[in-house]
Amino acid sequence: MAAVDRHRVRTGLIWATLAGAMLSPVGLAAASPLLAWRDPVYVTGGFAGILAMSLLLLQPLLATGVLPGLSQAGARRVHRWVGGSLVGAVVVHVAALWITSPPDMIDALLLASPTPFSIWGVIAMWAVFAAATLAALRRRLRLRPTTWRAAHRTLATAVVITAVLHTMLIEGTMETLSKAALCALVIGAMAAALLTIRSRKRRAPQKRRPETTVPTEDAGG
Amino acid sequence: MPHRTFTRRSLLAAGSAGMATLGTGLLVPARAAGVAPTPTMRGGANNYLPGAPVVDRIGGGGFWMTGTVRRAGDGAPLAGQRIQIWAHTTEGHERDPHSHGATLTDANGVFRLEMPQIVPAFGQPHGHLAYDSGEFDTVFLRPVMPSSSDTSLEAHFVLQPL
Incomplete structure (x- = not known):
């Protein structure tokens, strides 16, 4: 009985911490004085970017199925939904900033911008689109599962690195500390996922698909 | 008796030394020009x-947006030059x-224009300035404020006569 309670408390704490890490940057940005001098389209564009950064934190955790209370299959399903939302957030981010200042967005997309963070942002965007396309066409592409995973993982790593560079170099509505903390968590989650995958591969070296042989953590919920 | 001033070797040596000298720009005639024209900055015209x-x-x-306008070459201050200024401020996009x-610009080639506080937009607190009156080459500048709490920003033009 006590063990079940402790387990529940632990699960609750992990999810509450995760929700806090994802929502506090959004909440603190909502208090930014810069918002007073931006029209709704520009504000929407900014928040779509912040939301995308928060969603990014979930992806490596869901991909490796380390979050309590979710089966491996459930985590995969949520991973796909979050991935789709991430693509949507990036599209809204780019479209709203295009409406706000077309020449600045065109410069960015042509990689001719005076600001390095725009170039990192555009690379992150293409990497997100590529990772999502790879996921959407998974069956049709008929890649070997190990090849597919390596490609998706490489793109995901590129997204994390470039999105963090993009975010950290921007002086915008995000509050400095919560921004740095979110970026550090995203990098930490990605690094942890890569290490987890590596150790799982080592544990099951003879199997062709090592990741699927790992017992699901807490299938009962 | 053949008297060869140049062997092939000395010709090659002298030739390549000559090319190298030209390449360094050491033989370019002295220019009265000291002051190079300001190039247009990326994104300046946005x-x-x-x-x-x-x-x-x-x-x-x-x-306050302040700055100077001078002529390329001799660096002489240019009076009466029209400088256009815009930015994302507390009063608009x-x-x-x-x-x-x-x-x-005044007689000393100095300009000064009061405007609303510039606030960070598209990731940086920055302003835009343009010279495009036609007498000199058009130049667009995009200076960035060292800190978004600054209450002034400088930009300097050196214009190339057409």
Whole structure:
């Protein structure tokens, strides 16, 4: 009985911490004085970017199925939904900033911008689109599962690195500390996922698909 | 008796030494020019609206855009030059016509225009300036404020006569 309670408390704490890490940057940005001098389209564009950064934190955790209370299959399903939302957030981010200042967005997309963070942002965007396309066409592409995973993982790593560079170099509505903390968590989650995958591969070296042989953590919920 | 001034070896040596000297630019005739023209900055022309009117102040003011305009070569100050200024401020977006205004340089080639406080937009607190009156090459500048709490920003033009 006590063990079940402790387990529940632990699960609750992990999810509450995760929700806090994802929502506090959004909440603190909502208090930014810069918002007073931006029209709704520009504000929407900014928040779509912040939301995308928060969603990014979930992806490596869901991909490796380390979050309590979710089966491996459930985590995969949520991973796909979050991935789709991430693509949507990036599209809204780019479209709203295009409406706000077309020449600045065109410069960015042509990689001719005076600001390095725009170039990192555009690379992150293409990497997100590529990772999502790879996921959407998974069956049709008929890649070997190990090849597919390596490609998706490489793109995901590129997204994390470039999105963090993009975010950290921007002086915008995000509050400095919560921004740095979110970026550090995203990098930490990605690094942890890569290490987890590596150790799982080592544990099951003879199997062709090592990741699927790992017992699901807490299938009962 | 053949008297060869140049062997192939000495010709090659002298030739390549000559080319190298030309390459370094050591033989370029002395230019009276000391002051190089200011190049247009990347993104400088973004949200430019031609023909911003000369104004005493853009909006409510509180922030100063200052700078100088000089001639390329001799660096002589240029009086009466029209400089157009715009930015994302506490009173409007860059694209808004009321965020744009122009001013003229004084006898010392100095300009000073009061405008609303510039606030960070598109990731940086920055302003835009343009010279495009036709007498000199058009130049667009995009200076960035060292800190978004600054209440002034400088930009300097060295213009190339057409």
